[in-house]
Amino acid sequence: MYESTARDRSNLWIRRFQPAPAAPSQLVCLSHAGGSAGYFLPVARAMPTSVDVLAVQYPGRQDRSGEPCVEDLHELADLLVRELEPWADRPFAFFGHSLGASLAFEAAVRLERAGIEVRGVVASGRRAPSRHREERVHLLDDRALIRDLERLSGTDPKMLRDPEILAMILPYIRSDYKAAELYRSRPGADSIQAPILVLTGDADPHVTDSEAAAWSEHTSGDFSRRVFSGGHFFLNDHALAIIPAIAEFIGANRELAGVK
Template sequence: MYKSAAPERSSLWIRRFQPSPAAPAQLVCLPHAGGSAGYFLPVARAMNTSVDVLAVQYPGRQDRAAEPCVEDLHELADLVVRELRPWSDRPLTLFGHSLGASLAFEVAVRLEREGIELQGVIASGRRAPSRPRDEYVHLLDDRALIRDMERLSGTDPRMLRDPEILEMILPYVRSDYKAAETYRCRPGADSIDRPILLLTGDADPHVTTAEAEAWADHTTGDFSLRTFAGGHFFLNDHALSVIPAINAFISGHRSMANIA
């Protein structure tokens, strides 16, 4: 059985909704632009007991509203790696949606560089790091930003009609959009050794088939692609299929090296 590498791992960054300290593997969930750790509460509840689910809470939102947002994805990746080091007593699998998928890849690059045991990356709703687009939604006015959020159907429409809520959420949404839209992977750090699973929606306006398949260029390990019916937030409609796919990926690539 695994034992914790650190007696205290309290952090505003890491949320653990359903602790499974005896689980041999950990799943680290990284939210989309405008998202929060709470988006992954259903994932934590649905995963089998062999996986301990951790969700990352970015600065600038909810209980971290007083903290400055991080507008550079590389800086955000450095900070997330710092927070994950105390959790490196068990193998980590990274699961990120949209912005979180790009972040998961950059975190994986850094974890491999440090020799931290990584089982793989599950990227969702995001084109490959080598396929950037020129996007400038983060530079547009609030109305245009809200229209884009409506188009993607990932935010409760009632929130987008409430001026007080919008005043709270738009600053960190804009910051997240900037991080996503300005991200470029760095030459020489554009591939990992561990497997990648890419989940995508067949009607996602942000990811074409070619952009999804290009994730294969970013691993020297196995690559697999699962396509679901739906748009950018296809995850919301396909939990009954996505959760087993995540469990299967983790169990299929689980390292037994550190299991006593």
């Protein structure tokens, strides 16, 4: 269970599965459409103690099922940053997959504007904020939406065959899809100073090489990219390589910042 400090008890957004209160950096983990904070439990367990992992639970799912989903990514970023402010005693880094990558970028934009240090953004499985596609999966009927989930292989097939589970998860999955598909970065707020590391799968139908490379346009800091074999959920098969890469990225940026 995550640490039950007063800060945690009052905050449904932040889950700390392996608290590291003395760590010099905090890694905020943001899940894909339909995902939850628990998706990052392996990340929290595998990260070195120099990184305090904060996994974010979006409204509208699991223990937050009684709350309305947030269908606008900019609104979600505003809400998230408000919840992160009490944690700003140490610098943040971000790790987001798919929808979470866009949200990580928008949160970093807002934190930097507020004068809060962001040490890096790891954007996984998502095209750059300036690269748009006309996608309307969120408007499909339930059967078509399920087929899309099956195609991406990111959801347990047993869940997709259980009517009761589907009744619980499809509403927030659809809302997340809407937020991701309608997202557009805002002119004048489409770049950060923090370095960006992009992770992609070589067979991901949602991210082309050019769409991934375009993330370099959204930072005045360092840009790097790593490509792995696999589709949209390539990271499920490459955790042993990806988690150390994230830790190294955060460590390298901490050294650049002059923190020992």
